[in-house]
Amino acid sequence: MFTGIIQAVGKITVIEPLQQGVRLSIDAGALDMSDVALGDSIAANGVCLTVIAKIDSGYQVDVSRETLNCTAGLGEVGEVNLEKALRLSDRLGGHLVSGHVDGVGEVIKFAPVGESHELVIRAPKALARYIAHKGSITVNGVSLTVNWVKDEDFSINLIPHTIHATNFKHLCAGKPVNLEVDLVARYLERMLSYSKENQ
Numbered sequence: 154m155f156t157g158i159i160q161a162v163g164k165i166t167v168i169e170p171l172q173q174g175v176r177l178s179i180d181a182g183a184l185d186m187s188d189v190a191l192g193d194s195i196a197a198n199g200v201c202l203t204v205i206a207k208i209d210s211g212y213q214v215d216v217s218r219e220t221l222n223c224t225a226g227l228g229e230v231g232e233v234n235l236e237k238a239l240r241l242s243d244r245l246g247g248h249l250v251s252g253h254v255d256g257v258g259e260v261i262k263f264a265p266v267g268e269s270h271e272l273v274i275r276a277p278k279a280l281a282r283y284i285a286h287k288g289s290i291t292v293n294g295v296s297l298t299v300n301w302v303k304d305e306d307f308s309i310n311l312i313p314h315t316i317h318a319t320n321f322k323h324l325c326a327g328k329p330v331n332l333e334v335d336l337v338a339r340y341l342e343r344m345l346s347y348s349k350e351n352q
Contacts, residue, residue: 155196157247157289157296159234159319160184163197163211166230174217175228177202181211184235194238194252198226198320199294199331201238201252225257225329226293232320234294247296248289249336256280258292260328261306270311271300272324276332281305283334283342291333295319 161184169176179197186207189195193204195212202214221228238252239245258280262273274292276284284290284307288299295315300308316322324330 154239155201155236155250155252155294156239156243156245157236157250157291157294159236159295161235162232162318162320163235164230164232165197165227166210168228168230171215174215174221176205176213176215177227178208178213179211179233179235181235184211184237186211189237196236196238196250196252196294197233198224199234199250199252199291199333200224200227200254223257224254224331226331232323234319236294248291250291250294250296250333251336252294253333254331255283255334256332257329258332260324260326260330262326263324263328266310268313270316270321272309272311272321274307274309274330274332276305276307278305280332280334283338285335285338288338289335292330293320294331295321 161182163182164180165177166180167178191204194201204212206213216227256277258274258276261275264271284302286302290297290299297309300310
């Protein structure tokens with residue numbers, strides 16, 4: 154589990170093809186690697202990945218073809234948002250995030266509004282029902298609050314700190330982003346549908 158509070162911006166530096174996916178070398182940037190062991194989980198752009206090796210500048214992970222097909226930003230060299238897995242003693246600064254991406258959205262608008270930026274994203278139709286006004290959403294691993302939602306489009310206000318502390322500075326219209334909806338919404342839907350099915 155994760156919180157959606159990004160701990161560092163790293164960078165995918167090397168992509169090695171495997172038979173069914175790729176092996177990524179990730180420069181961990183300012184991420185503290187002193188307590189990271191082989192087998193630990195680190196989310197990259199919201200995708201939970203397992204550390205298979207530690208290298209001088211960071212670590213390596215294997216990414217399956219299925220994961221590459223269902224996410225964005227892991228098949229190319231570039232910056233990624235990093236967060237180590239949550240410990241039970243940690244603060245839950247954002248919201249509960251599983252690191253399992255539900256779908257890929259598309260940036261419709263990324264523009265300054267005063268000191269902040271407005272980010273408008275179009276979600277896949279199947280995910281739209283889970284996105285609520287003032288609800289939580291994870292975008293590229295970042296825990297955010299929805300300002301408004303209309304059909305498949307939703308808006309987020311990004312303060313300068315969030316842009317500075319993440320790879321959001323590279324966003325632009327047309328850019329794909331990883332989305333994970335709120336776990337609570339998923340469980341509520343399941344409980345309600347199960348109840349109707351068994352009446």
